[in-house]
Amino acid sequence: MNKRPTSVARSAAPLTGQHAHEIQAFGTVVPMPIALSEKTRRESVTNLNQVLADTMTLRDLYKKHHWQMSGPTFYQLHLLFDKHFGEQSDLVDLIAERIMMLGGISIAMAPDVAEMTLIPRPPKGREEVPVQISRLLHAHEIVLKEARTMARQAADEGDDGTNDVLVSNVIRTNESQVWFVAEHVVDAPLVRADGKNGK
Ligand SMILES: [Fe+2]
Numbered sequence: 001m002n003k004r005p006t007s008v009a010r011s012a013a014p015l016t017g018q019h020a021h022e023i024q025a026f027g028t029v030v031p032m033p034i035a036l037s038e039k040t041r042r043e044s045v046t047n048l049n050q051v052l053a054d055t056m057t058l059r060d061l062y063k064k065h066h067w068q069m070s071g072p073t074f075y076q077l078h079l080l081f082d083k084h085f086g087e088q089s090d091l092v093d094l095i096a097e098r099i100m101m102l103g104g105i106s107i108a109m110a111p112d113v114a115e116m117t118l119i120p121r122p123p124k125g126r127e128e129v130p131v132q133i134s135r136l137l138h139a140h141e142i143v144l145k146e147a148r149t150m151a152r153q154a155a156d157e158g159d160d161g162t163n164d165v166l167v168s169n170v171i172r173t174n175e176s177q178v179w180f181v182a183e184h185v186v187d188a189p190l191v192r193a194d195g196k197n198g199k
């Protein structure tokens with residue numbers, strides 16, 4: 001026999017629809033006892049938010065191309081682009097959490113990312129594979145260029161943790177992905193060797 005409760009305690013009911021002012025504004029840093037000055041942490045947060053916006057855009061560019069793939073290399077590039085999407089997603093989490101541990105606020109939502117990113121917006125429609133690859137390589141180079149400058153700046157300021165994230169994770173991952181992607185636009189012969197033309 002089902003026994004229905006006769007009343008619901010207030011503490012058992014979900015309190016939905018709550019609103020309040022935000023507790024920390026974007027662009028501010030709260031004190032964090034990690035032996036780094038506020039100025040250093042603020043500079044690192046600003047830099048990391050830029051590389052975060054660009055990494056989120058590159059991550060999404062990989063998923064777009066993963067879905068919109070076409071042609072004879074469909075299978076390998078469909079899988080490769082999803083692998084790179086996953087690695088870029090890991091970087092996004094790493095960068096965003098680095099920002100928070102410095103006392104800052106990481107950007108998160110697509111409209112904010114769209115405002116900040118330096119990577120050109122692709123069309124909504126489908127593009128040919130060499131164009132997809134060119135877009136990815138350009139996006140990688142934007143990330144690599146800024147990450148190297150930011151890594152040097154972090155090292156100069158004594159923020160070794162940020163320097164390590166940028167060098168060991170962002171730069172190394174992006175350089176490796178560039179290699180795997182770039183080799184797909186080498187016009188290598190598939191059946192008949194073409195080497196003698198280079199002599
Ligand atoms: Fe998929």
